[in-house]
Amino acid sequence: MVQMKLGTNQEDRKNLLTMAPHTKVKHEILKNYLHPWFNIMAGLARMSGHPIQYIDGFAGPGEYKTGEVGSPIVALDSLLNHQLKDQLLSGDVEYRFVFIEKNKNRVNLLREAIEEQFPARPPCVKIDIVQGDFEDEMLSHLTLSRGRLPPTFAFIDPFGYSLPISIMSEIMHNERCEIMVNYMSGFVNRFAGVDPKNDGKFDALFGTERWRDIRSIDEPAERRKFFLDLYKSQLRSLAGARYIRDFEMKNHHHQVCYDLVYATNNKTGMEQMKEAMWRVDPKGTYSFSDITNPCQATLVQFMEEKYWLPEAAELIGLRFQGQTVSVEDVQWYVVLETPYLFRKACLKKLEEEGRIQSVVKGDMTKRKKWTYPKGSTITFRS
Numbered sequence: 001m002v003q004m005k006l007g008t009n010q011e012d013r014k015n016l017l018t019m020a021p022h023t024k025v026k027h028e029i030l031k032n033y034l035h036p037w038f039n040i041m042a043g044l045a046r047m048s049g050h051p052i053q054y055i056d057g058f059a060g061p062g063e064y065k066t067g068e069v070g071s072p073i074v075a076l077d078s079l080l081n082h083q084l085k086d087q088l089l090s091g092d093v094e095y096r097f098v099f100i101e102k103n104k105n106r107v108n109l110l111r112e113a114i115e116e117q118f119p120a121r122p123p124c125v126k127i128d129i130v131q132g133d134f135e136d137e138m139l140s141h142l143t144l145s146r147g148r149l150p151p152t153f154a155f156i157d158p159f160g161y162s163l164p165i166s167i168m169s170e171i172m173h174n175e176r177c178e179i180m181v182n183y184m185s186g187f188v189n190r191f192a193g194v195d196p197k198n199d200g201k202f203d204a205l206f207g208t209e210r211w212r213d214i215r216s217i218d219e220p221a222e223r224r225k226f227f228l229d230l231y232k233s234q235l236r237s238l239a240g241a242r243y244i245r246d247f248e249m250k251n252h253h254h255q256v257c258y259d260l261v262y263a264t265n266n267k268t269g270m271e272q273m274k275e276a277m278w279r280v281d282p283k284g285t286y287s288f289s290d291i292t293n294p295c296q297a298t299l300v301q302f303m304e305e306k307y308w309l310p311e312a313a314e315l316i317g318l319r320f321q322g323q324t325v326s327v328e329d330v331q332w333y334v335v336l337e338t339p340y341l342f343r344k345a346c347l348k349k350l351e352e353e354g355r356i357q358s359v360v361k362g363d364m365t366k367r368k369k370w371t372y373p374k375g376s377t378i379t380f381r382s
């Protein structure tokens, strides 16, 4: 990962933030996801002629007190130092980066950080650094685009809970637009219902007054689950999000400080995001705690399949028992309806156990043993 040289303006530098281990993990997830995202979206953009847009709604200064880089640099680096950069950046696909940040000093620092890290940028990469309030700027951005955003990934990473769900909804109602929100469970849990002056903010966050039912729930874990479930169900009903996955971040007291909530209407997006999250938590618990050594967490072998593969195979076996389905039916069942990743090794396990009766290739030619090519049809025994 890139590291910052320490800049010069001392007044601005007082506005740098401290990086917690979970922030590093958040950036890892972002990087792991954006890498395939840029590649996939560039392929589609070449056909449609649309630009590709990345929005960071609460961009921050682009660097941390101890020199680590911030999310805007992570995002730019994912494209500008992509292993396929020659291919991605040489065509006629336009990449738009919009960074919104309210604090003027942080905006200055962000400009400096971008210039320092990426002084020479190809003309197809457009960067717009906006000093302003997320809600206002997003509303004017949405108005200017007349409700037709180009395919967009919006990373929304606030400090608090002033985050109207109506903005998420407006973004998500555009084709191929998706969001990753830092939903601040810790703040919500602590402050919802405490001061009636703030009730309106919570109404806007959830897009409903139903969060007020919380007054009857005392147990903190239960309260958090109630709020998070409500938030996700509102993303489904108001923003029309078909697929949602959350990832829990715990602080050094092992308490949940926030949940990263990813929402998309795209199956491949969900598949890639699950892969991105598993790389920082290979046990598939979709959580990270600052108590865990962050370096260790990212160094653990990603493919520790022995822990979860038998259970994923079992779910597949039960779900499709007695049925004939395509390999893709199995793939999307695992990606969209289970916590696991799709691995063909699950099918091999089931076949070894005699739970698969036959596998027929799409073109009806003879298949190689233990392979499950695209378009194959699998018959599971009853």
Ligand SMILES: C[S@@+](CC[C@H](N)C(=O)[O-])C[C@H]1O[C@@H](n2cnc3c(N)ncnc32)[C@H](O)[C@@H]1O
Pocket: 056, 057, 058, 059, 060, 061, 062, 069, 070, 071, 072, 100, 101, 102, 103, 106, 132, 133, 134, 135, 157, 158, 159
């Ligand atoms: C959690 S930090 C962002 C960290 C950054 N995304 C990263 O990962 O490196 C939140 C940032 O949002 C900015 N901010 C706070 N309120 C804002 C608002 N209403 N609109 C835009 N930015 C805001 C803060 O100044 C702060 O820099």
